[in-house]
Amino acid sequence: MSSHLFLLLAALTFPGEYQIRGVVRGPDAQPVTGADVWLVTTGNPVPLEERDALHTTTDQEGRFALPLPVHSPYGRNFQIDAFAFKPGVGIASTYVDARSPPLHTLTLRLKACAPDNVTIVDPSGAPLKDARVTVSNMTARSEKFIQLLPASPPVPFRSQTDARGEVTLELFKSLSWVNLDVETPQFGIQRLSAHDSLLESPLSLVRPGKVRGRLVADDPKLLAGVLVSFQSQMEPQSRRLAVSVKGRADVRTDAEGRFEVAALVPGNVQVVWIERATGPSVFLGADVQGKLQPEGILDIEIPVIGGVRVSGAVVQDESGVPCPAIPVHISIRSDDRYSGSSRTVLTDREGHYETFMPPAAGYVMLEVGPLPDPWLPADASPLNRRIPAAGDELAMPDFILQRGTSLTGKVMDANARPVPYAYVQAATVGIGKKNVRRVLVESDANGSFTIGPMDPDLVVAMMASNDDEASAAVLMVEPGKARLGIVLRIEAAAMAEVSGRLVDTEGHPVSRDDIVLDSGMDSGEWECDAVRALQPISSQFVTTDAQGKYAFPNRIPRLGRYWLQTLSINRFARKRLVLEGGDLQAGRQSLEDIVLEREK
Structure with a gap:
C-alpha cells in the first residue's frame, strides 16, 4: 500500500483552515526524514508569477502537514501540485484536485534521480548564457505516465545557464523523455521536448516572432487590465525523432485593450484564456488562432464578452x-x-x-x-x-x-495489538440512495481512528490495511447501530502477491513490455456493492524481464476487483483482464500466462 496516493483535507473549524497531511517514502518504501515538500497552485486562470508555493520538510517519521494554498487575486484556486524531493534519494509529485477530495492521506513515493548537464544554444548555435531553465515534466523509461512537476519548481529543477550554455538539473536516472521550459527576454518562453538520447547534444532555441493586437467588445469597460495567455507550436520539420518546440506567453492589456508579445515561438498561435483580477468578468467571444512566421509579426483582434x-x-x-x-x-x-x-x-x-x-x-x-x-x-x-x-x-x-455521523474505533492485528498509521476506509452503500461516498483516514500512533462524516441513514462498509496486511473481511455497519468502538482486524492471510508471464501466440516470452495493475471500480457499481466500494489500491506499473515475467511489488487485499492491463509498447495488441480479489490466493499468486497477439 506504500505506493498509494491518499489525500487528507481536514476542515478544522466551521469556518476553518484546510490541511494537506501526508508522508514521503523513498524508493525502498521507507519514510524519508528531512525531505522538502511543496504545495503549488497550478492551472488557469492563475498566472505563474502569482501562484502560491508553500514549503515544509518532513519529520522523523517522514510526515508533513501544510495548509491548502488557496490565496489568489483570481479567487481561491483548488488545483494543487504536491511535490517532494531529497538530494541523493529522489523526487515525487502528484496532482491534487481539492474541490472534491475523496480520500484523506497523501503518500509521495520518491523515484531515484541524479544531476545531469544540459546545454542550451541560440538559433545560430552559440551558447546561451543566463537563460532560466525549468524542468516542466518528465517520464521514466519503466513507467508510462508523465511525472508532473510543480508549475513553480524550486532549485535544482530550475536554474540558469552559465557562459557555456550549460545548466545542471535533477532528472530521473531512468529518464525517457523530458520537457524543459527555457526563458530569456530575447527568445521568450520556449518549451523543448526531448528524448533522453538527445540531451547529449546541445538543445537549440528557435527564432521567435511578435504578436500584437487588441481586445474588441461592445462594452469598453471590458478592455483594460485583462491578462491574455497565448500558446504556440512549431510544426515539426520531419517525422524523425527530434526536439519539438512550443511557446507560451502571458500579457496584460492597457487601458484601451491593446497588447504586445515581444517574443513567441512561431507556428500555430492560439489564445488559450483571458482573465483579470478586478473589474467586470470577461470571456472570449470566439476561438482566436493565427499563424506566426519566424521573426514575423502577427496582428490579431480578440473579441470578448461579459458573463x-x-x-x-x-x-x-x-x-x-x-x-x-x-x-x-x-x-x-x-x-x-x-x-x-x-x-x-x-x-x-x-x-x-x-x-x-x-x-x-x-x-x-x-x-x-x-x-x-x-x-x-x-x-x-x-x-x-x-x-x-x-x-x-x-x-x-x-x-x-x-x-453526518462519524465512526470511531481501533485497528488491531491478528494478535489483538494496535496497528498505527493504518489506512481505514469507509463507504456508504445503497442503490438509488443519496450521499453514496467513500472516505479514507489514517489511524494514529495508537491505532485509533475517527472517520466521517457519513450519511446516518445508509449502510457503511469498512475495511483497514497497511503496507503489509489488510482486513480479512468487510465490516458492515447498519443505520442506527453503534458507530463507536469499532474494531477492524487485519491479517496477512488477506493479502495476495500477483505475478505472471506475458507470451506471444507461439509461446515465446514478451520481454520489456509494460503491464499495469489497477483497482477496478466501474461507474455506479460501488453504489450497490460494498466490496467494490472499498477499492484498496492505485496503479502499479512493472516491466517484464527477459523471460517475460512480471511481479507487482505491492501486495493487494483479497477484496474488490482489479484490472490487469498490458500497455503493449512492443507492437502487441493491448489486453485487459479482470481479477476478482476474492478469487486470489493468500500469499504468492501466479496467474496463467497472458497471450498477446501482434497488432495487425
Missing part, C-alpha cells in the same frame, strides 16, 4: 442557517468552447456567493467542499440549472448541508 451573474446560498439543514466560508465550485457543462470552465468562490458571512460565468449554451453545475465536520451535502448530486442568455442573472437554489 452571466450566478448567485446563491449554502445553508444548514432545513433551518436555513447560513454557512460562511464554504468553498463553492461552479462549472459549465456545454457543447461549446466554454465547456469545463470553472470558478471557485467562498460564501460570505450570510452564506451567500456570487460569480460570473460565460454565457454558454448549457448548464451551470454547482458543488461544495471540502466541508468541515459534521457536514455533508444533503444530496450528493450537484445542483444544475440551464444558463440564461448573456446579460441575465442566474439565481441558484439553496445548497443544503446535513449533519
Whole structure:
C-alpha cells in the first residue's frame, strides 16, 4: 500500500483552515526524514508569477502537514501540485484536485534521480548564457505516465545557464523523455521536448516572432487590465525523432485593450484564456488562432464578452442557517468552447456567493467542499440549472448541508495489538440512495481512528490495511447501530502477491513490455456493492524481464476487483483482464500466462 496516493483535507473549524497531511517514502518504501515538500497552485486562470508555493520538510517519521494554498487575486484556486524531493534519494509529485477530495492521506513515493548537464544554444548555435531553465515534466523509461512537476519548481529543477550554455538539473536516472521550459527576454518562453538520447547534444532555441493586437467588445469597460495567455507550436520539420518546440506567453492589456508579445515561438498561435483580477468578468467571444512566421509579426483582434451573474446560498439543514466560508465550485457543462470552465468562490458571512460565468449554451453545475465536520451535502448530486442568455442573472437554489455521523474505533492485528498509521476506509452503500461516498483516514500512533462524516441513514462498509496486511473481511455497519468502538482486524492471510508471464501466440516470452495493475471500480457499481466500494489500491506499473515475467511489488487485499492491463509498447495488441480479489490466493499468486497477439 506504500505506493498509494491518499489525500487528507481536514476542515478544522466551521469556518476553518484546510490541511494537506501526508508522508514521503523513498524508493525502498521507507519514510524519508528531512525531505522538502511543496504545495503549488497550478492551472488557469492563475498566472505563474502569482501562484502560491508553500514549503515544509518532513519529520522523523517522514510526515508533513501544510495548509491548502488557496490565496489568489483570481479567487481561491483548488488545483494543487504536491511535490517532494531529497538530494541523493529522489523526487515525487502528484496532482491534487481539492474541490472534491475523496480520500484523506497523501503518500509521495520518491523515484531515484541524479544531476545531469544540459546545454542550451541560440538559433545560430552559440551558447546561451543566463537563460532560466525549468524542468516542466518528465517520464521514466519503466513507467508510462508523465511525472508532473510543480508549475513553480524550486532549485535544482530550475536554474540558469552559465557562459557555456550549460545548466545542471535533477532528472530521473531512468529518464525517457523530458520537457524543459527555457526563458530569456530575447527568445521568450520556449518549451523543448526531448528524448533522453538527445540531451547529449546541445538543445537549440528557435527564432521567435511578435504578436500584437487588441481586445474588441461592445462594452469598453471590458478592455483594460485583462491578462491574455497565448500558446504556440512549431510544426515539426520531419517525422524523425527530434526536439519539438512550443511557446507560451502571458500579457496584460492597457487601458484601451491593446497588447504586445515581444517574443513567441512561431507556428500555430492560439489564445488559450483571458482573465483579470478586478473589474467586470470577461470571456472570449470566439476561438482566436493565427499563424506566426519566424521573426514575423502577427496582428490579431480578440473579441470578448461579459458573463452571466450566478448567485446563491449554502445553508444548514432545513433551518436555513447560513454557512460562511464554504468553498463553492461552479462549472459549465456545454457543447461549446466554454465547456469545463470553472470558478471557485467562498460564501460570505450570510452564506451567500456570487460569480460570473460565460454565457454558454448549457448548464451551470454547482458543488461544495471540502466541508468541515459534521457536514455533508444533503444530496450528493450537484445542483444544475440551464444558463440564461448573456446579460441575465442566474439565481441558484439553496445548497443544503446535513449533519453526518462519524465512526470511531481501533485497528488491531491478528494478535489483538494496535496497528498505527493504518489506512481505514469507509463507504456508504445503497442503490438509488443519496450521499453514496467513500472516505479514507489514517489511524494514529495508537491505532485509533475517527472517520466521517457519513450519511446516518445508509449502510457503511469498512475495511483497514497497511503496507503489509489488510482486513480479512468487510465490516458492515447498519443505520442506527453503534458507530463507536469499532474494531477492524487485519491479517496477512488477506493479502495476495500477483505475478505472471506475458507470451506471444507461439509461446515465446514478451520481454520489456509494460503491464499495469489497477483497482477496478466501474461507474455506479460501488453504489450497490460494498466490496467494490472499498477499492484498496492505485496503479502499479512493472516491466517484464527477459523471460517475460512480471511481479507487482505491492501486495493487494483479497477484496474488490482489479484490472490487469498490458500497455503493449512492443507492437502487441493491448489486453485487459479482470481479477476478482476474492478469487486470489493468500500469499504468492501466479496467474496463467497472458497471450498477446501482434497488432495487425
